[in-house]
Amino acid sequence: MKRRSFVKTTVAASTALSFPFALPANQNSSEYxxxxxxxxEDIPLFGKDINLREEAHDAFVEMKKAAYQDGFNIKMVSSFRDFYRQESIWERKFIRYTEDDGMSPLNAIDKIIEYSTIPGTSRHHWGTDIDIIDGYPKTNGGVLVPEKFESGGPFEGLKKWLDEHSESFGFYLVYTDEPKRRGFKYEPWHYSYAPISIPMLTAFRKKNIVKLLQNEEFIGSEHFTLGFLKSYIRDNILDINPKLL
Structure with missing residues (x-):
């Protein structure tokens, strides 16, 4: 597999990957x-336990190397996730919330979309987005917990490093802690490779997303109303880090 070095020096990285990004070679939003x-759709994915599009993979490897030199071991928790995997996550949560916890269907849906996407709308479908932690600190329980990235948490150091360096490799935090942001809750572990994900989101916005979702059938989807889908698109898909729009 051919590897491409994205970052030679801090100055070169800042220049080459400064915003706005150019579209990948021979690629524009209309081609998705x-x-x-x-x-x-099956897409080419690269890297053992990385599973990203080639350009995103190469940039991730460079970022991982740089973090390692500074004492952090970036560990991939999740990357590419297809529609059917997202569907299973959605249905498992819907059944648990409605049958085990006794929630109404609408309350269950509201609970799910605090952190999980409707199948077909996940950024993880694109091969550009990653959920990452520091593999060095020992920790108990779930790792994708906001408090573990905050002061005193096991991943505090990596989060500070990412705040300073991730954008120079093209990776941007998606769901920020901006107080006025709506939609999905703060996810300090979720980063997106902007040079590809920006044109992909542009392409997605040009589709009739409401109609696409109305044509899907999975457990709980019968409770989606037109108003809910419109607000979901506005708040959960589009109310993200503005640098990724």
Whole structure:
């Protein structure tokens, strides 16, 4: 597999990956298919336990190397996730909340979309987004917990390093802690490779997302109203780090 070095020096990285980004070679937003955007198409993925598009993979490897030199071991928790994997996550949560916890269907949906996407709308479908932690500190319980990235948490050091360096490799925090931001809750572990994810989001926004979702059938989708889907698109898909729009 051919590797490409994205970052030679801090200055070069800042220059080459400064915002706004150029589209990948021979690629523009109109070339992404609906099935590709919704995670229903097999796409080439690169790297053992990395599973990203080639350019995103190469940039991630460079970022991981740089972090390692500074004492952090970036560990991939999640990257590419297809439609059907997202569907299973959604349905498992919906059943648990409604049957085990006794929630109404609408309350269950509101609970799910605090952190999980409707199948077909996940950024993880694109092969550009990653959930990462520091593999060095020992910790108990779930790792994708905001408090573990805050002061005193096991991943505090990595989060500070990412705040300073991730954008020079093209990776931007998606769901920030901006107080006025709506939609998904703060996810200090979720980063997106902007040079590819920006044109993919542009392509997705040009589709009739409401109609696409109305055509899908999975457990709980019968409770989606037109108003809910419109607010979900506005708040959960589009109310993100403005640098990724």
């Amino acid at each position: 298919t609906i099935s590709e955007l919704m995670g229903k």
